[in-house]
Amino acid sequence: MLLRSALALLPLLGTALAQLGGLYTDPDNGIHFFGFTEPAQGVTFGYVFPLVVGGAPPTEFIGEIVAPVDVKWVGAVPGGAMVHNLLLVAWPWQGSVVQSVRIATAMTGPILTQLPSTKINSTHWKWVYRCQNCVSWDTPVGPKNIPIDSFGVPAWAQSTVPVDNPTDPQSTFQEHTDFGFFGLDWTVAHVENDLYQGWTRGENGGGPPPTPTDSPTPTSTPTATAVPSPYDYIVVGAGAGGLVAADRLSETGKKVLLLERGGPSTGETGGNYIAPWAPGTNLTKFDVPGLFESMFNDGNPFWWCKDINVFAGCLVGGGTSINGALYWLPPYSDFSPGAGWPNSWGNHAPWTEKLKQRLPSTDAPSTDGKRYLMQTFNVVSKLLSSQGYRQLTINDAPDQKDHVFGYPAYNFQGGKRAGPVATYFRSAKTRPNFTYKLYTNVLNVVRNGAQITGVKTNDTSIVDGVYPLTQRGRVILSAGSFGTPRILFRSGIGPSDMLNIVKNHAEAGRFIPPDNQWINLPVGYNVSDNPSINLVFTHPDIDAYDNWAPIWNSPRPADAAQYLKSQSGIFSQASPRINFWRAYGAPDGRTRWLQGTGRPGAASITTSYPYNASQILTITTYLSSGITSRGRIGIDAALTARPLIGPWFTDPMDKQVLIQGINDLLSNMKNVSGLRLITPDNTTTITDYVNNYDPGSLNSNHWVGSCIIGTQGKAVVDENTKVFGTNNLFVIDASIIPSMPMSNPHGAIMSAAEQGVARIIALSGGP
Ligand code: 6FA
DSSP: OOSOOOOSOOOOOOOOOOEEOEEEEOTTTOOEEEEEEOTTTOOEEEEEEEOOBTTBOOOOEEEEEEEETTOOEEEEETTSSSTTSOEEEEEEETTEEEEEEEOSSOOSOOEEEEOTTOEEOSSEEEEEEEEETOSEEOOTTOOEEOOTTSEEOOEEEEESSOOSOTTOTTOOOOOOSEEEEEEEEGGGOEEOHHHHHHHHTTOOOOSOOOOGGGSOOTTSOOOOOBOOOOEEEEEEOOSHHHHHHHHHHHHTTSOEEEEOSSBOOSGGGTOOOBOTTSTTSOOBTTTOGGGGGGGGSOSOOTTBOTTBSSOOBOBTTGGGGTSOOBOOOOOGGGGSGGGTOOGGGSOOHHHHHHHHHHSOOBSOOSTTSOOOSTHHHHHHHHHHHTTTOEEOOGGGOTTOOSSEEEOOOBOEETTEEOTTIIIIIHHHTTOTTEEEESSOOEEEEEEETTEEEEEEESOTTBGGGEEEEEEEEEEEEOSHHHHHHHHHHHTTBSOHHHHHHHHTSTTGGGTSOOGGGOBOOOTTOSBBOOOEEEEEEEOTTOOOGGGGGGGTTSOOHHHHHHHHHHSOSGGGSOSOOEEEEEEEEOTTSOEEEEEEEEEESOSOOOOSSOOOGGGEEEEEEEEOTTOOOOBEEEEOTTOOEEEEEOOSSSSHHHHHHHHHHHHHHHTTGGGSTTOEEEESOTTSOHHHHHHTSOGGGGOOSOOBOTTOBSSTTTOSBOTTSBBTTOSSEEEOSGGGOOSOOSSSTHHHHHHHHHHHHHHHHHSTTOO
16 A cells, blocks of 8 residues: 555444345335335335236336435436346435436336325435336347346445435435345235225325245345356455466356456546546546545545445545556565565566556656656655665666666556556456356356365355356455455365354354365465554655645645646646665565655644644555564454454564665755654654554555465465465465565566466366
């Protein structure tokens, strides 16, 4: 991560697992609905149809949505998937409910009528409606309908962020903050026509509710009958590791399925979260590099994983779609035996070369080749030069990391975020043997002892939510340093304390293999992350860029216009303006490296000094390669993934070296006229500042090592990235990396993925 840490825990909204709906009677109107209350915000969705008479299917239904007032808009999709489907959207506005039908393609005139039991009180709003001509419709991909004579999987979506113009029923709105599906047996969601017609006239109740035998019981098994055809490779997670793996696997011509729990990110993936100043473009928040800082102060941060209590991106691209995009080619030492890699990984350079061919870096991302807002570079480079540092093009000499500084290298192309999404994912999608599914959360692998036969997901449109493997098929977990361990725990792989948490969980406990099939591996141990300490300065030359606060809503007009015109200027770059490294020997005989990143602005300032807020800059100092501290991550009783033991400064030598590095950096500040340190101020020493630093703020979100590569007994995966004790389960993501890379890690992760996936392809016994 760059400069940010999850000071506050993200709210736990709950995972969007599909569950079964059932019969309920609304006491306000006596209507017998078939529906479901989702567990995140407690929004209820109900539907009821008239009976099928004389073979003529009904063309309409009555529905309702009941939502807490905190929920600002709700969408119901009875047909079950968001694309080419009937979408009904409603929100409360000044005592009324505003309603609309959304569908991109032709429909024979849906008629929406609000029924009288619609109401709003101090805690909830309720929309009861009749939807005529709403059961079937045409789409560019053929006719679609609500499957009223079978089992269906209606979808729902909602947001805690209001629509853009609440008086306009066709108002635009930002992407939902939560969504899900539930299973419903539409065949029983019908009542006598007379009763139904009475309800359409606003009559209350009447008639007995359908007998229990007519209605689905919430505990019954879904009757989804679709069984997907088996895949040769299933890759779980579309992040830094997963996209490299999926693309390379699909090059082999084998049948590859990529499952991603989140939704689209950049415009090319279907993302549409666009700043108010870029209407009509496909330049989403995830495309525009200069919007990076706005990831952390947005009212609708749907991209963060809600069930991981540090920052992690749950969308296409994973962390690479929301990060600062600092992209470093790894030095030799990152993959050396000394860093914990198996000897057979020693000659790693060709794999980094493959990565570089596919995704070159740039340190001048603006399309006009110029660099903007460079005052921070100028000030900090003066400080470093006077300490014997020299300037390099960093990625031209990855092995030179002592006393060097340079312009930040990014994964941007054409002034936009590129990363693995605009490269590996783009090419995978062109291949007919490659399939990907979004919003598909993998819960566990399905295994029979050592053999994995498929993955279980939240997809209720297929039998048991399971995507099967071919007989010699393989699963590759790429769900990240927290996501992959959780899937392993839920699959009965890991330390027994974590597996027992799963076993005791009401839902997950039903699917964990029996104890005698548990595989005891150190999943979650050996975790490291860079401890990072922020130093805040002022200098009269600095333009703090309004501390990045207005960039989403009201940026400096000329900068926004320049970017819109040609993807050039300040918005073509994320906030960092300089990076540097220095090596330190230590009394324990190890070498550790200090990394620094400088940028205009500051995430937080604690100072007794008066200061000019328009002249602030931050240097984040990290301890990187050579670090010896380790922590542990795991899950709690709600299955939220979280650090159990923080990985920072468990070895005091790490802290000693970082303090030394900071003192050295500050030692000759007087050589840079006008440079003033404001955080920490003169009320504390550097040692006390580091000692008293909030442990949560030490987090860099560069987590590695939770499924460490190495030898049996010490590691989770072997030198071919195969999980010990299994025949066909592999891991390719940050979690296999045995120790902190030299720099912000996504370059090293993608490079590791190149070698890892090549080993999987070459390994005998596969598809
Ligand atoms: N790394 C850098 O190199 N440079 C940076 O500037 C940088 N900045 C940041 C940063 O600013 C933030 C806020 C964060 C959170 C991280 C940063 N990092 C930076 C770190 C870098 O992004 C991560 O190290 C890197 O993305 C990790 O790559 P992995 O492949 O290990 O994991 P990802 O998180 O990228 O992807 C996991 C994917 O799996 C996600 O798309 C997720 O939605 C999906 N997933 C998780 N569980 C799943 C499940 N059960 N089913 C299906 N999909 C799942």
